[in-house]
Amino acid sequence: MRKISYAQAGMEALIEEMRRDATTFHLATSAPAELVDEFGPERVRATPIAEGAFTGLAIGAAGSGYRPIVSWGMVTFSFVAMDQIVNQAAKIHYMFGGQAKFPITFRASVGGGTKLAAQHSQSPYSMFMNLAGLKMVLPSTPYDMKGLLKSAIRDNNPVISFESSRLMGFEGEVPDEEYTVPLGVADTKRVGSDVTVVALAWLVHEALAAAEGLDKEGVSVEVIDPRTLVPMDHATIRASVQKTGRLVIADEAGPTAGASAEIAAVVTEDGETFSKMKAPVKRVCALHVPIPYSPGLEDHVFPNRDKIAAGVREVLTAG
């Protein structure tokens, strides 16, 4: 099968969906040449650097029968549009009694490892998970990127696609033929029997690398990628933990009120799963600090394969 990058997979999803549906159009502070060439400047608009305004524009156009795709670039810039995201996009369907649909796809890159310091190294998806009314995906492979983004564009709700900065150049197999990945379905990236590692985005790959090393020590690790944060596939995560009895959660975000905390609750609040647990949950997350610039410091605050492996050994020792 051909291999393309994570970033290319995202672009393919946009091109295919914009061909498929004439009500789609693209808003971002720069217009991607690949899209302008095929779809023209009417449907591929370069906006002023005014995230609040163009996020709101997408909401109004969506409520008027269109299917906008908005790229904020880095998630950092989404914060400039917080009123439109939090007070408007998340609530407008419910608040108006469901009378109109707001199909919008927002794209934002997340994560660190790029030496861009605190403002441009963020993984704040749990801030958005805390709001009712937004769906969100977090792909870890080119295959998932393309399939999830296509599903996001077709969904009749605001969906945020959080995309890992570290994975933009990462290549993986993507079929030539049409496919989608449904929202709300986790993927078992590696089957194992001793410990479940639920990992997000870039850390899926770090967890897989850790699993290979641990395999040599005779430890069998299962790696679950939720892929969609809202709605989250509770059943797959719980079933894996029921099988292994041990859970490590790996997230590039900090731990406090994070997606990792939500995953821990999903597992431990479920009596059937909890009764089969042999050890406390272990989270392997970034330190709870703004991300620092200097290379040694940056690496120090982020989780990685070694920290995941240490977490796995810890839950094995605990029970």
Next chain:
Amino acid sequence: MTLTAEKQLEMLRSMQTIRRFEERASDDYREGAIYGVVHCYIGEEAVAVGVCAALNKDDQIISTHRGHGHCIAKGADLKRMMAELYGRETGYCKGKGGSMHIADFSIGMLGANGIVAGGIPIVTGAGLAAQLEGKGRVAVSFFGDGASNAGPFHESINIAATWKLPMLYVCENNLYAAGTAAADTLALGDVAARAAGYGIPGVVVDGNDVLAVYKAAEAAVARARAGEGPTLIECKTYRWRTHTERPGQTDPRPQDEIEAWQQKDPIKRLADNLMAQGLLSEEGWQKMDGEILAAIEQAVKFAEDSPFPDLEAALEDVFAE
């Protein structure tokens, strides 16, 4: 263009409906049948009615926290409005929105909005949709003098001007942003003067003269439909009531200022004008008012007779299918 008597009588009816609806909503709010907060538009009726009279049904508008007037002027159903205020399942938002969030997308009313300036980008997106669609529809943003100081106003108008979106930006300058005088927060006397910074027409209108508002809106709509871009219309007007209907609010506005503006009642002005032209009799005016009061009574009865939402409905409509 001279308006027909019939059209002017419709505008009179619409303005009086807004006033009577809000008088009743205020009473029912104070009696506890309506919850949360109610912001009355009384005194400013000529703005919503004058602008909406220049629109077609499929043109779109967005409102503010002070939204009843825009709903009624765009043709919303009084029963479903009142039921929403009463928190009933037959309301426009199935009882999930209340006064600050009434919307009726079927008539192009994209909602009242509880965030000052929050609706301006959204309705600009409706204008973008209208442009992409290419059928000559226009979109109208209603907002106050307070919103004209916020980023979304400037960002949205810049986009609309650059892309020549078919938009009307209608500032209802009632001289106060809640309790703060506009003079304390605007360096220029006229909000409309800001249009020059975006290269679009800025027009100042007597917002208590519904015919003047109509005329300005009609010209702006023609410009928008012709693909020439947006217009900023500033309507100078005044809110007769306190910021909200909550009793016991402090109101910094001088009593003589309030009374002076009440002398410029936009409804009486149009009614007197029509009578002077022999297009309306005192008897006809009383009859019209009686019909309006009866319609509002029916709306209240509809609301009172409607059930509150089932509790299971709390989990419905978080997401669309």
